Amino acid sequence: MSASPPPQRQSPPRSTPPASTVSPEPTKQDQSPPSAPPKEEANALLRCQWEACTTECPDGDQLYLHLCNSHIGRKSTNNLCLTCRWNNCGTSCSKRDHITSHLRVHIPLKPHICEVCDKSFKRPQDLKKHEKIHTEEHHAQHKHSKAVTVVDPSFNARPQS
Ligand SMILES: [Zn+2]
Ligand SMILES: [Zn+2]
Numbered sequence: 001m002s003a004s005p006p007p008q009r010q011s012p013p014r015s016t017p018p019a020s021t022v023s024p025e026p027t028k029q030d031q032s033p034p035s036a037p038p039k040e041e042a043n044a045l046l047r048c049q050w051e052a053c054t055t056e057c058p059d060g061d062q063l064y065l066h067l068c069n070s071h072i073g074r075k076s077t078n079n080l081c082l083t084c085r086w087n088n089c090g091t092s093c094s095k096r097d098h099i100t101s102h103l104r105v106h107i108p109l110k111p112h113i114c115e116v117c118d119k120s121f122k123r124p125q126d127l128k129k130h131e132k133i134h135t136e137e138h139h140a141q142h143k144h145s146k147a148v149t150v151v152d153p154s155f156n157a158r159p160q161s
C-alpha cells in the first residue's frame with residue numbers, strides 16, 4: 001500500500017561559493033597531508049647496542065670511537081675484546097683491526113662529508129645536491145661585490161673523495 005507519492009524532488013540547496021572566490025577544483029598533486037612530520041634524523045641520538053651498554057652518541061663517528069675505546073679496548077691496556085657483543089651479533093675476530101672494521105656494519109656512518117660545513121651524507125648524490133648551496137652562495141657573493149670574473153682554479157680543483 002504505497003499510495004503516498006514520492007516526495008517532491010526539490011533541488012538540493014546549492015552551496016556555490018561566491019563568484020569572487022572562484023577557485024579551480026583542488027588538484028592535489030601530493031598525497032601526503034600538509035602537516036606530515038618531517039623526517040628529522042639529525043637530532044636522533046645513536047644508541048650503543050653493545051651488551052649492557054646504554055651510551056648514546058650524537059653521531060656515528062662518536063659511536064664508533066666509543067665502541068673502539070670502551071668495548072674493544074686495547075692489548076696494551078689488557079682489555080682487548082675481539083668478540084662483537086652488539087645486539088647479539090657474536091662475531092669474533094682474531095685481530096683488533098678486523099673487529100674495529102666489522103663494527104662499522106652496525107653504525108650508520110655517513111662517509112660523504114661536505115668540506116665546507118662538515119655536514120655528512122650517506123649517499124654521494126645527497127652530498128652533491130647539498131654542495132650546490134655553497135656554490136650558489138659563493139656565486140652570490142661574487143655578484144654583490146663587483147669582483148673580477150677570474151676563474152678561480154682552486155674552486156674547481158677540490159679533491160674528489
Ligand atoms: Zn657502548
Ligand atoms: Zn657485530
Ligand SMILES: [Zn+2]
Nearest residue numbers: 114116117119
Ligand atoms: Zn655544506
